[in-house]
Amino acid sequence: xxxPRTRGTELAALREAINERLESAVSGxxxxxxxxxxxxxxxxxxRIRPLLALMACGAAGGRPLEALDPAGAVELLHVASLVHxxxxxxxxxxRGRRTLHFLHGTSAAILAGDALVALAFRLLAESDTLNKxxxxxxxxxxxxxxxxxxxxxxxxxxxxxxxxxxHGDMVRKKTAELLGxxxxxxxxxxxxxxxxxxxxxxxxxHLGMAYQAKDDLLEITGDEQxxxxxxxxxxxxxxxxxxxxxxxxxxxxxxxxxxxxxxxSEALRRLREVPPSPWRDQCESIALMLVEREG
Numbered sequence: 001x002x003x004p005r006t007r008g009t010e011l012a013a014l015r016e017a018i019n020e021r022l023e024s025a026v027s028g029x030x031x032x033x034x035x036x037x038x039x040x041x042x043x044x045x046x047r048i049r050p051l052l053a054l055m056a057c058g059a060a061g062g063r064p065l066e067a068l069d070p071a072g073a074v075e076l077l078h079v080a081s082l083v084h085x086x087x088x089x090x091x092x093x094x095r096g097r098r099t100l101h102f103l104h105g106t107s108a109a110i111l112a113g114d115a116l117v118a119l120a121f122r123l124l125a126e127s128d129t130l131n132k133x134x135x136x137x138x139x140x141x142x143x144x145x146x147x148x149x150x151x152x153x154x155x156x157x158x159x160x161x162x163x164x165x166x167h168g169d170m171v172r173k174k175t176a177e178l179l180g181x182x183x184x185x186x187x188x189x190x191x192x193x194x195x196x197x198x199x200x201x202x203x204x205x206h207l208g209m210a211y212q213a214k215d216d217l218l219e220i221t222g223d224e225q226x227x228x229x230x231x232x233x234x235x236x237x238x239x240x241x242x243x244x245x246x247x248x249x250x251x252x253x254x255x256x257x258x259x260x261x262x263x264x265s266e267a268l269r270r271l272r273e274v275p276p277s278p279w280r281d282q283c284e285s286i287a288l289m290l291v292e293r294e295g
Contacts, residue, residue, distance in 0.1 A: 011051065011282070014051060014064060018068070018071055018072060018075065019047070021072040026038045026042055028122075033108070038112045038116055038119075040103070040112075041094075041113075041116070042075075042079055048286065049075055049078055049179060050074060050075040051071075051286065052183050052286060053070055053074055053182045053185055053186035054067050054068070055183075055282050056183040056185075056283065057186040057189045058190075058279030058282075059187070059275075059279040059280040059283060060187040060191040060196050060197070061190045061191055062189055062190025062191070067127075067186040069126055069127035069128070070124060070129065070135065070139075070186060072123045073120040073121070073123040074185060076116045076119050077146070078178060080113040080116035080120070081113075081178075083109050083116070084109075084110070084113045086100070086101060086109070087106055087109055088154065117143070124139055129188050129189050131188060139181065139185065142178055142180075145174075145178075146173065148173050149173030149174025149175070152166075152173065171213075172205065172209065175208050175211065176208025176209045176211075177205065177208070179204040179207055180202065180204035180208060181201065181204070183200040186200070187200045187201075199273035200283075202267075203267050203274075203283065203287075204267075206270060210259075210263035210287075210291045211290050211291065213260045214293070217260075264288075264291045271284060
């Protein structure tokens with residue numbers, strides 16, 4: 001999945017700035033072994049969440065790089081969640097590479113994930129936002145929601161099946177809230193306008209719901225090379241997905257595709273509450289890229 005062609009050079013420069021900020025953060029880990037583990041999992045990835053944070057800052061009237069620290073923080077939290085998720089799933093591949101716990105053991109992976117969360121909070125503490133207290137509350141609430149969503153996902157085994165509504169709530173907490181918070185945190189670096197911040201957060205939440213539904217489809221229809229992980233892992237682990245729980249009485253794939261379209265439409269509606277700008281257009285381009293991807 002490549003960046004949108006429009007202003008592609010500028011977006012590539014933003015991605016490079018994100019990578020440099022992440023490397024700088026990881027370099028602050030004193031323990032060599034822990035630093036190596038953290039660097040292993042931070043390297044690679046599409047950087048969608050931090051890119052959206054920077055674009056949200058631009059869409060809210062600021063300069064995108066003003067949100068570089070919050071953007072780095074959301075990516076560190078996201079990567080930390082993947083490390084812990086891989087442990088719980090027993091996954092051996094992530095982003096086309098061996099998972100950290102597979103290479104170095106569960107203890108090393110847990111510590112690396114914890115260290116990344118600590119670095120994320122350090123970046124936020126160092127960030128230059130218009131309202132530091134609001135930024136910290138936003139990030140902390142999102143972190144808690146992510147943990148709650150993961151807990152709900154684990155609990156949804158054969159004895160505690162989720163219905164469609166409960167499954168959607170789990171997806172919102174585990175996936176969509178972090179995407180929405182990425183945009184909100186970026187916007188907070190440029191404006192105090194609650195309407196603009198709320199619109200960008202709403203855009204991210206609905207985009208996150210569409211993204212997860214699409215991801216569930218790709219879990220079955222994709223292949224290991226394009227996905228960067230083994231397809232069907234969730235089903236093998238007994239995890240519920242939109243394919244297995246949300247639409248049991250209808251053509252499942254068609255129902256999930258309809259959900260992707262519905263959530264995408266609502267995401268774009270919320271985005272259009274933000275004043276027009278090239279950066280708002282870039283947010284829309286990335287949204288469409290995510291929900292139309294085939295791998």
